[in-house]
Amino acid sequence: MTNRKTWLYFIPYGLWLALFVIAPVGLIIYQSFFDLGHHFTVANYGTYFQSATYLKMTLNSVWYAFLITLFTVLISYPTAYFLHQLKHRQFWLLLVILPTWINILLKAYAFIGIFSQAGLANQFLTFIGIGPQQILFTNASFIFVATYIQIPFMILPIFNALDDLNPAFINASKDLGASAWQTFHRVIFPLTLPGVKAGVQAVFIPSLSLFMLTRLIGGNKVITLGTAIEEHFLTTMNWGMGSTIGVVLIVAMIIVMTLTGDQKPKGGTPR
Amino acid sequence: MTQPIITLRNVTKRYGTHTILKNINLTLEPGKFYTLLGPSGCGKTTILRTIAGFTDATDGDVLFAGDRINDVPANKRNVNTVFQDYALFPHLTVAENVAFGLTLKKRPKPEIAERVAQALKLVQLADYGDREISALSGGQQQRIAIARAIVMEPQVLLLDEPLSALDAKLRRQMQYELRDLQQRLGITFLFVTHDQEEALAMSDEIFVMSQGEVLQSGSPVDIYDEPINHFVADFIGESNILPGKMIADFQVAFGGHQFECADAGIPVNEAVEIVIRPEDLTLTDPANAKLTVTIDTQLFRGDYYEIAATDSLGNDWLIHSVNPAEDGESVGITFRPQDLHVMRFGEKEAEFDARLETYETEDESHDEP
Numbered sequence: 153m154t155n156r157k158t159w160l161y162f163i164p165y166g167l168w169l170a171l172f173v174i175a176p177v178g179l180i181i182y183q184s185f186f187d188l189g190h191h192f193t194v195a196n197y198g199t200y201f202q203s204a205t206y207l208k209m210t211l212n213s214v215w216y217a218f219l220i221t222l223f224t225v226l227i228s229y230p231t232a233y234f235l236h237q238l239k240h241r242q243f244w245l246l247l248v249i250l251p252t253w254i255n256i257l258l259k260a261y262a263f264i265g266i267f268s269q270a271g272l273a274n275q276f277l278t279f280i281g282i283g284p285q286q287i288l289f290t291n292a293s294f295i296f297v298a299t300y301i302q303i304p305f306m307i308l309p310i311f312n313a314l315d316d317l318n319p320a321f322i323n324a325s326k327d328l329g330a331s332a333w334q335t336f337h338r339v340i341f342p343l344t345l346p347g348v349k350a351g352v353q354a355v356f357i358p359s360l361s362l363f364m365l366t367r368l369i370g371g372n373k374v375i376t377l378g379t380a381i382e383e384h385f386l387t388t389m390n391w392g393m394g395s396t397i398g399v400v401l402i403v404a405m406i407i408v409m410t411l412t413g414d415q416k417p418k419g420g421t422p423r
Numbered sequence: 424m425t426q427p428i429i430t431l432r433n434v435t436k437r438y439g440t441h442t443i444l445k446n447i448n449l450t451l452e453p454g455k456f457y458t459l460l461g462p463s464g465c466g467k468t469t470i471l472r473t474i475a476g477f478t479d480a481t482d483g484d485v486l487f488a489g490d491r492i493n494d495v496p497a498n499k500r501n502v503n504t505v506f507q508d509y510a511l512f513p514h515l516t517v518a519e520n521v522a523f524g525l526t527l528k529k530r531p532k533p534e535i536a537e538r539v540a541q542a543l544k545l546v547q548l549a550d551y552g553d554r555e556i557s558a559l560s561g562g563q564q565q566r567i568a569i570a571r572a573i574v575m576e577p578q579v580l581l582l583d584e585p586l587s588a589l590d591a592k593l594r595r596q597m598q599y600e601l602r603d604l605q606q607r608l609g610i611t612f613l614f615v616t617h618d619q620e621e622a623l624a625m626s627d628e629i630f631v632m633s634q635g636e637v638l639q640s641g642s643p644v645d646i647y648d649e650p651i652n653h654f655v656a657d658f659i660g661e662s663n664i665l666p667g668k669m670i671a672d673f674q675v676a677f678g679g680h681q682f683e684c685a686d687a688g689i690p691v692n693e694a695v696e697i698v699i700r701p702e703d704l705t706l707t708d709p710a711n712a713k714l715t716v717t718i719d720t721q722l723f724r725g726d727y728y729e730i731a732a733t734d735s736l737g738n739d740w741l742i743h744s745v746n747p748a749e750d751g752e753s754v755g756i757t758f759r760p761q762d763l764h765v766m767r768f769g770e771k772e773a774e775f776d777a778r779l780e781t782y783e784t785e786d787e788s789h790d791e792p
Contacts, residue, residue, distance in 0.1 A: 250634055318510065320507075323475075323497070326476070326497040326498045327497055327498070327502075328523050328524030328527065328572075328575060329499075330524075334527055338523075344515055361585075
C-alpha cells in the first residue's frame with residue numbers, strides 16, 4: 153500500500169528525469185559520435201582536442217566565466233552581508249531579486265541602449281568631459297553585463313548562509329577575544345562558505361555557455377563554448393561537433409560541482 | 424570584604440518601552456560560585472550578556488575589578504562565556520575550538536598545544552582533540568565549551584544555562600563537576616539557570632530574579648529557609664504557603680490556631696504569609712498534633728511519600744513523610760517554631776535584613792533542620 157503510493161509520487165519526477173535529463177544527455181553523447189555524413193566516429197573529439205581554435209575557445213570560456221564569477225563574488229558577498237544587517241532585510245533582498253524576473257534578452261537590449269554611442273553612459277562621459285568612448289562590443293562591457301545578470305544568483309545563497317549562521321558563533325568569537333575582522337575571516341566567512349560555493353555553482357556553470365550576451369554586448373569578440381554550440385547547431389549544421397562541445401561542457405560542470413561540493417572531513421556532518 | 428571582581432550598579436536595560444532590567448545592583452567577589460536564578464524572561468541572561476559585553480546597559484555602571492567597563496567591547500573583557508547551545512565552531516576540530524582564543528592572542532604554538540591539552544584533561548576529554556564537533560555527544564560538547572572558555576584563564580566565567588540541554592542524570596553529574604572545577608580553578612563563576620535544584624546544589628550565593636529585579640540574594644540555605652516573599656518561597660523548593668496574622672513578636676495565627684514562631688519586628692495584627700516546608704511537617708496522632716488534617720492523596724517518591732492533605736479551614740497541605748498514610752484518614756501534623764517562616768507582603772530585601780538585625784543577635788533561632 154505505502155509502497156504503491158510512493159511509486160505514484162515518483163511518477164512526475166521520474167518522467168521529468170527521463171525526458172529532460174537522461175534523454176537529452178544521452179542524445180548529446182550519442183550525437184557527439186557522428187560526423188556530418190551520419191557515420192559513427194570519434195573524430196569530433198579528436199578535432200576538438202587537436203584544434204587550437206577549440207582549445208582557445210574553451211580557455212576563453214573558462215577565463216571569462218572565472219572573471220564573471222570572481223566579480224560576482226566580490227560584489228555579492230559584501231552586498232549580502234550588508235543586506236543581512238538591515239532591519240527590513242527581506243524587502244531589500246526582494247529588490248535585488250526583482251531583476252531576475254525580467255527576461256535576460258530584455259536586459260541585454262536595455263544595455264545596448266545604455267552603452268551605445270549616444271547612450272546614457274556616453275552622455276555622462278561627455279558631460280564630465282571625457283568624451284564618448286566605445287563601450288558596447290568590448291570585453292569589459294560583456295563582463296559588466298554578465299556580472300550584473302548573475303549577481304542575484306550569488307547574493308541569494310550567500311544571504312541564506314548568513315541567515316542560517318547562529319549569532320551565538322559571532323558572540324562566542326568575540327567572547328574569546330576576536331576583533332570584528334578576526335571574527336569575520338575565522339568564523340563568519342568559513343561558516344558561510346557553503347553559500348559562496350552554491351553561488352559559484354549557480355554562476356560559473358551558466359557563464360561558461362553564455363552566448364546571447366557575447367553577441368549582443370560583446371560583439372562576438374569573445375567566442376565562448378556557448379556561441380560555438382549555437383553556431384554548430386544553427387549555422388554549420390554540424391550537430392556532431394556541437395554535441396561534442398556540449399559533452400565537454402557537461403564534464404566541466406561535473407568538475408566544478410566536485411570542486412565546490414561539500415567535502416566531509418573525518419566523517420563529520422557540516423551544518 | 425575583598426575587592427569585588429564584578430559590580431553592577433543601578434543597571435537598567437530597556438528595549439523601547441519594555442524594561443528588561445530594573446535597577447540591578449549586585450556584587451561578585453573573586454573565587455565564588457554565584458547563580459542567577461529565575462523563570463525564563465526574568466532578565467537573568469540579559470545580566471550575563473551585559474557583563475560579557477554582548478549587550479549594553481541603558482543606564483548604570485558595570486565595573487570589573489573597580490573599573491567601569493560599559494564601553495569596553497566584548498573581545499577586550501577578561502570574562503568568558505559558556506553559551507546555552509555551546510556555540511562550538513562546527514568548522515573546527517575540538518582542539519582548534521579550544522585553541523581559538525589563544526591563537527588570536529598569537530601565543531607560541533607549543534604553549535597553545537600544552538594549554539589546550541591541559542584544558543581538555545581538566546574536562547576529562549584528553550583524547551578528543553582531533554574529533555569533529557558534530558561527532559560529540561551533548562555532554563561532551565558542553566565540556567568542550569567549558570574547556571574553550573577556561574583555557575583563556577578568565578577571572579570570571581559566565582555560564583548561560585549550560586546544563587539545560589542535558590538529560591537529568593548527566594545534569595546531576597555535571598553539577599558536581601562544575602562545582603569541583605570552580606573550586607579547583609578558584610575563579611568566579613556566574614551561573615544562570617531556571618532550575619532551583621541546580622542553583623541550590625552548586626552556589627555559594629544565589630540571586631533570585633523575577634521580572635527584571637533581584638528579589639533576594641543569599642546563600643542557598645538562607646534563601647531556602649527564609650524566602651522573602653511568596654514568589655521566592657514558591658519558586659525555590661516545595662512549600663506550604665498559608666495566610667496568617669501576626670499576634671505578637673514570636674506569635675502568629677494561621678489555620679484557626681495560634682503558634683509560636685521565630686519571627687519578630689512585625690506590627691501586631693498585620694496580615695502575613697506563613698511558609699512551612701513539607702519536609703518540616705511530621706505526622707503524628709491527632710492528640711499531640713498542632714493541627715489536624717485529612718489525607719487526600721499520596722505519591723510514593725522513592726525516598727519519601729508526598730502527601731496532599733486539607734485542614735478544617737480548607738487550606739491545602741503538602742507533607743513529606745517517610746511513612747505512608749491512609750487516604751481519607753484524619754491525622755495530626757506537628758512542627759517546631761523555627762520551621763515556620765513569616766513573610767510580610769511587599770517587604771524588600773533590605774527591610775527584611777534590617778528587621779532580622781533587630782531581634783536576631785545570635786543565630787540560635789535559625790538552626791538547620
